[in-house]
Amino acid sequence: MPGDILEVDVHIPFEPLRKERGSALWSVQKPFFESEARYPAFYGGRGVGKTTVGAAKFVDAVLRQPMEALVVLPTDKQIAQKSVLALQEMIPTECVIPQEKGIVHATKGLIEVHFGLLGRPEGELSRIWLRTAENPNAIRNLEVGIVWMDELQDIDEYTFTDCVKYACRAPGTPQQVFSTFTPPRDESHWVYKLWLNPDRPHKERYPTWTMETKDNYKLDETLVQEWYEDALDPLTGEMSASGRRELMGQVAGGRRQVFPMFGEIHVRPIPYPEPQWKRVTGGIDYGMGRRATTVIVVAEDQAGRAVSP
Numbered sequence: 274m275p276g277d278i279l280e281v282d283v284h285i286p287f288e289p290l291r292k293e294r295g296s297a298l299w300s301v302q303k304p305f306f307e308s309e310a311r312y313p314a315f316y317g318g319r320g321v322g323k324t325t326v327g328a329a330k331f332v333d334a335v336l337r338q339p340m341e342a343l344v345v346l347p348t349d350k351q352i353a354q355k356s357v358l359a360l361q362e363m364i365p366t367e368c369v370i371p372q373e374k375g376i377v378h379a380t381k382g383l384i385e386v387h388f389g390l391l392g393r394p395e396g397e398l399s400r401i402w403l404r405t406a407e408n409p410n411a412i413r414n415l416e417v418g419i420v421w422m423d424e425l426q427d428i429d430e431y432t433f434t435d436c437v438k439y440a441c442r443a444p445g446t447p448q449q450v451f452s453t454f455t456p457p458r459d460e461s462h463w464v465y466k467l468w469l470n471p472d473r474p475h476k477e478r479y480p481t482w483t484m485e486t487k488d489n490y491k492l493d494e495t496l497v498q499e500w501y502e503d504a505l506d507p508l509t510g511e512m513s514a515s516g517r518r519e520l521m522g523q524v525a526g527g528r529r530q531v532f533p534m535f536g537e538i539h540v541r542p543i544p545y546p547e548p549q550w551k552r553v554t555g556g557i558d559y560g561m562g563r564r565a566t567t568v569i570v571v572a573e574d575q576a577g578r579a580v581s582p
């Protein structure tokens with residue numbers, strides 16, 4: 274097996290996942306799958322297995338004990354559908370209450386699924402709610418034991434802090450909110466602040482695991498190669514910001530990656546031969562998001578005119 278990605282044995286208490294995935298998660302997926310922290314997250318580039326491990330962790334939880342459980346998805350239906358399909362694929366059909374089979378009734382951001390639990394007496398049901406960020410207030414009146422937020426970078430902060438955190442409080446349940454996401458565009462994004470900022474407080478409540486797209490050996494090799502080539506900047510030949518984010522799972526445009534020693538804009542006078550210039554000032558304009566980082570030099574001549582060479 275190429276790279277560092279090992280298959281590891283994880284106890285998954287239901288057959289269909291065992292059959293389909295060969296009973297294995299990858300070694301980087303496993304600690305996330307097993308984490309009991311309050312807000313763990315698995316993030317990374319396109320196709321690294323975020324939705325797969327998220328759905329596995331979720332289904333594992335609802336089959337372990339009967340509970341109300343919630344999946345929160347971005348508003349975009351196309352994106353949301355992928356997570357629902359992964360979930361559907363992983364839930365053993367014999368667990369679904371017959372009249373609810375085929376899952377999903379969807380109305381405007383509200384989707385609801387009912388499941389019975391394997392090997393449990395009828396009546397001890399887990400119930401899965403699906404909600405999109407379109408209707409965050411419909412989350413507040415739920416009382417659930419576990420929450421999975423997929424594509425978290427496209428869900429807003431209000432949905433998490435004011436609705437999801439509040440709803441995840443059912444007594445005697447894991448009371449865990451776990452997430453899967455692609456890194457946001459820059460460090461001002463709320464997801465960066467809570468899960469990626471190396472200086473974030475409460476790290477132990479927000480642990481993260483990650484993996485790069487090229488390390489998923491299950492993906493078509495030619496396709497992955499094409500993705501990586503396509504992500505190169507045509508001018509410099511280097512990996513573009515979107516490639517770093519979408520394939521390598523890095524936050525693009527991060528200040529720390531450009532000048533790790535600076536945390537702010539520094540401007541200082543530069544000693545320069547008089548009499549030509551009265552004053553020469555240099556500074557660095559840090560590029561955030563898609564903007565480039567720039568070094569600026571401004572000179573003032575004897576008449577007080579500013580020139581930017």
Ligand SMILES: Nc1ncnc2c1ncn2[C@@H]1O[C@H](COP(=O)(O)OP(=O)(O)O)[C@@H](O)[C@H]1O
Nearest residue numbers: 294297298299319320321322323324325326491
């Ligand atoms: N542990 C695993 N074992 C085998 N295949 C996996 C595993 N995790 C993910 N995959 C496969 O990798 C592909 C991408 O996974 P997916 O979860 O859709 O990625 P993401 O959500 O990160 O884009 C899928 O075909 C999925 O079945």
Ligand SMILES: [Mg+2]
Nearest residue numbers: 323324325355
């Ligand atoms: Mg996904």
